[in-house]
Amino acid sequence: MSDVILVAVNDSRAAFRAAEVAVEYARRLGASLRVVTVRDPGALDRHPGAIDPAALARHADLAAEAALRHVAALGAAAGVQVSLSRRSGRVAAEILAEAREAKAALIVVALVDRPGSATRYIGSHTLRVLEFSGVPVMVVPLGE
Numbered sequence: 387m388s389d390v391i392l393v394a395v396n397d398s399r400a401a402f403r404a405a406e407v408a409v410e411y412a413r414r415l416g417a418s419l420r421v422v423t424v425r426d427p428g429a430l431d432r433h434p435g436a437i438d439p440a441a442l443a444r445h446a447d448l449a450a451e452a453a454l455r456h457v458a459a460l461g462a463a464a465g466v467q468v469s470l471s472r473r474s475g476r477v478a479a480e481i482l483a484e485a486r487e488a489k490a491a492l493i494v495v496a497l498v499d500r501p502g503s504a505t506r507y508i509g510s511h512t513l514r515v516l517e518f519s520g521v522p523v524m525v526v527p528l529g530e
Contacts, residue, residue, distance in 0.1 A: 389415070389416065389417040389418060389491065390417060390418050390419075390420050390488050390489055390490045390491060391408050391411055391412045391415075391417050391418070391419050391420070391490060391491065391492045391493075391494060392419075392420045392421075392422060392481070392484060392485045392488055392490035392492070392493045392494065393405050393408035393409075393419060393420070393421055393422070393457065393493075393494040393495075394422050394423070394424065394477075394481045394484075394493070394494070394495050394496075394515075395421055395422070395423055395453045395454070395457055395496075396423060396449070396450070396453055397449035397450070397452060397453045398496065399528060400496035400497060400498065400526075400527075400528045401453065401496045402453075402456065402457075403496060403526055403527075403528050403529060404494050404495060404496035404526040405421070405456075405457040405460060405494075406460060407494060407524070407526045408494040408524075408526075409457070409460045409461050409464050409466055410464070411492070411494070411524075412461070412464075412466045413464045413465060413466050417466075417491070418466065418467040418468070418469065419457075419461050419466050419467065419468045419469070420468075420469050420470075420471060420484065420488045420490060421454055421457045421458065421461075421468060421469070421470050421471065422470075422471040422472075422473060422480070422481060422484045423450040423453055423454055423471070423472055423473070424473045424474065424475065424477045424480040424481060425443075425446055425447065425450060425472070425473070425474045426474075426475070426476065426477050427474060427475070428476075450472060454470045454472070457470075458470060469488075471484055471488075477511040478510075478511045478512075478513075478514030478515050478518070479514075481493065481495070481511070481515050482514075482515060482518055482519060485519065485520075485521060486520070490521055491521060491522075492521060492522050492523075492524060493515060493519055493521060493522070493523045493524070494523075494524045494526060495511075495512050495515060495523065495524070495525055495526070496512075496525070496526055496527075496528070497512070497525050497526060497527040497528065498512070508525060512525060
């Protein structure tokens with residue numbers, strides 16, 4: 387059995403909560419943590435004319451790097467070995483590819499936390515990961 391837990395993050399509170407849970411599981415199990423962030427180039431197309439696409443891409447890259455550094459620090463503080471991965475493409479497909487490549491025993495993702503939404507829900511990327519994963523998937527709610 388693999389001793390790798392994969393957590394997918396972005397710069398959201400929900401993803402950071404999922405990362406905290408993943409770090410704690412890795413610490414308790416003596417597993418290493420693989421942290422992946424995925425940039426979907428197609429996401430830039432959903433904001434036509436709203437902002438300079440190059441500026442939006444730079445912002446997305448900076449946010450992804452900050453998220454990776456944050457989770458790496460959480461892992462280091464817990465004594466967990468952490469490795470980082472940056473991918474580009476369709477989010478669910480890239481998370482699943484990373485899980486296969488890392489030989490992950492568990493994938494940890496966040497329940498969607500949309501500002502202004504009264505209910506939490508499983509987003510489309512998480513649904514695809516749940517549907518096509520060959521390993522267990524833990525979906526972490528934001529919590530209180």
